[in-house]
Amino acid sequence: MINVVLLGVVYILMGMGFAFILNLLGIFNLAHGAIFMSASYGCYLLVVRLGLPGFVAFPLTVLVAAAFGVVVERFLFRPMKADFNRTMMVCIALSTVLVTTFNRFLGTKVLAIPPFIEGTTGIGPYKVQTDRILAFCIGVVILVAIILFVDRSRWGAQMQAVTQNREGAALQGVRFSRVAAIACAVGFGLAAIAGVFMGSLYNLTPFMGDITLIKVLMLVILAGVGSFNGIFYVGGLLGVLYGALPVVLNGAVVDAAASIMVLALLVIRPQGFFGHE
């Protein structure tokens, strides 16, 4: 049960990050999975190679990823001026470079980030690993923080304004470049958080990003472009789907079955569940 919930949280974190960049910059960030994977490896290197404690390595990884987001926005996304073909190429290139780099230097072994906390905790009759509970709590806190950020903060309002009407926002004095940089920082940061969770709870491989990216694309489209609430509900749904389907189905059939369900849902509601248009 906690697995389903955790997977849901990972999907939601990834989906939110992806949606931030998509909504604000109009960029389908295909490198999102690679960022997720890189952060996971980055945290692994900090913990295992440099011997940093988890509570230092985790925020450090996220901060580095966020800073990287700002750099990517400034030097890769901005010069492309949101041209669909060009940004697509940039994202694919970025993704390939990251995946190849990690595959080349660390890829031959399957790695895992050591758990931040050892041991198990009893919840009623069930025993659950403490690090999972911790991850779940951190995930929920971060999600709540993000919601508050989007809904309550000045920057959040500006981001929504840009999403809903870019020229209208410019006329209020919203500086697009600054909002875009923040969106990329938050987006990459969220991907990093999801990556570290994944790396500490499951295993690391250089291709983990590709697998998750596909689910995130599903999630964002199903939630409806432009909707943050939708990502919550659909992220949870996908978590349940991928958590529960393998119990009744075998192997790769799971992916096919989940895809068919997504497809069916899209036929019923082409605009996604919570999309604006």
Add this chain to the structure above:
Amino acid sequence: MSKKRFALGLLVLVLVLGMVSLLAACGSDEETTTTAGQATTTTAGQTTTTAAQDTTTVAGPPETLKIGAILSLTDWYSVVDAADKVDLEYVAKMINDDGGIKVQGKSYMIELVIEDGKSSLDGNSAAATKLVLDDKLQFVIGPGAFFNLATTPIFEQNKVLHVANYNGLNPAEMNKDTPYAFLGLDPITQQSAALKALKQYYPDVKNIVMATEDATYPAFEAGFKDLVTRTGLTLAGDPVLFATNAEDYNPVASKIKALNPDAVWMPIGIPPSFYGIVKGLRTLGYEGPIAFPVDAPTTVAALGDSATGLVGILSKSLDDPNLAAPMKRLIEMGDPKRQIFGLAPNALYLLKYAIEAADSLDPTEVAKKWETLTSIPTLYGDGFPSGNALFGLTNHAWANPIPVCLINNGQIEYKPWILPDVTP
């Protein structure tokens, strides 16, 4: 304007850097080919200049023999093959250091030509075509797994002797009409060792669950089920199949646990799947033994607390007192902590022996001679043929002793190697 140009310049720089790192990654095979070549020419040069006057048993400077190899160095299967490539090169060096392959009084230094099979059938078929038609090679190592489906027809049509690292038991990969196809390791014997070890160290185990990768399962189904019966075990429920690209293996684990078996046996998969399932099972409180192919140190590092009650096969470590001499030498050639799959390198080791036994560089001659051999030294000790009836070929598929270890509470205990049962 200047700002824009600066940004553009930076972008170009980043792209170039990206390309370079890509090339470094993809092109490293070519790199190693050349270094191997250089190594041979320099040693040749030295022998001619410094030892030219000495009377040598081998006449003339050594020549080179180009041997192809197909490994998937990119994409999902690179988890196995990128590591295997390192050891393949070491074994080539090992053979060269010992004077190369000796045929009719001449020494031939091995020069490997490695192609990337890209973890796909298309990629493997392109690689095979290049090795056969462009490079005109007559001996090829690889590929591994079910990728032989794509390459076998190309090799057979051109009468190229090919030694698969390991295959998917699909009849199209190897059958009575493929006289040039050889197999370094019969995958069923490897699993025979896992089950024998399970029975030996956990005598109470009767009922087991087979959990394996779904794509290759249909080909292995009959062989594996037969193996379970031959070993004197029974299957608890239907096999549990999983996809190698899943993120979360906990559902698979809970499905296994629901069958309540005495032990779990995972014959085919890749390390991420194995580790995910073991973690899941231990988290759920399942305490029975779990048998699967491992690299013991990596497994312990990746699994942490969950690394207990494991029966591991195929782990190669200097800590293992039962290590066969050639394998020990191979491990010592590089970082002893690296993960060694030892598939392609073993195939090369077998090929070298067969070429020398035939005393010929003609693949047809070598294949004929190979069919008469009943024992070949391998990296793992003395190898023996297996699966003659299964493949419809005599002495084409080979087996060897299998390393076994037990892992409990994060501690690795190496056990005597197990001689697997011969596959009919």
Add this chain to the structure above:
Amino acid sequence: MFAEIQNISVYYNKSMAVKDVTVNVPEAGVVSIIGANGAGKSTILKSLLGLVPIRGGDIVFDGESISGLETAARVKKGIALVPEGRQLFPYLPVVTNLKLGATLRRDKAGIAESLEYVFQLFPRLKERLKQNAGTLSGGEQQMLAIGRGLMAAPRLLCLDEPSVGLAPIVVEQVGEVIKDINKRGISVLLVEQNAHLALGVCQTGYVLEVGQVVFSGDAEAIRCSEIVRKAYLGG
């Protein structure tokens, strides 16, 4: 002059939108630009805010050239535009729309004061504070757009076709609002097809045809001019 648009030309790709246009707005004055659809009226306002680049000419505000500044900097200097089609944020509540108008302001007391003034002008908005902007009626949306513009505490408020799609009685209200705003010392630059509204509130006016000023003068002079009477005031 307070705001001077001096001989500017604007091209979209290669087609000319506005050519050699000069418009001056005096301090605390109301100036209107009237002209038919596609005459280039909106383009002038967009170039004033830096949304489209000008080719030739200059824009001077409060004695300084602002042609090189980005939009946000111009807003900060005190120019606000209530754009054509309102450009509200439809999925944000009224209150957030208004607050976004004050994006560049930091003086809390001043912002509260502006908000108070907006509510005084448009009591309806106060009733619908939590409602999403997209759910308002056309007239309410126009009020919100103007209110949002006022939240920037502008010294020059530009209005682009505020009367479009509104009932005559609402158009009349808009006229009253403009007068009220002007009374508080804010200059207004009004772009309108509805010449009755425009000439009813302005002191000076410009008539634009195919991207060029064809007539300018004080409101009375324009009202009497032959061209305007025929084209815009129904003979």
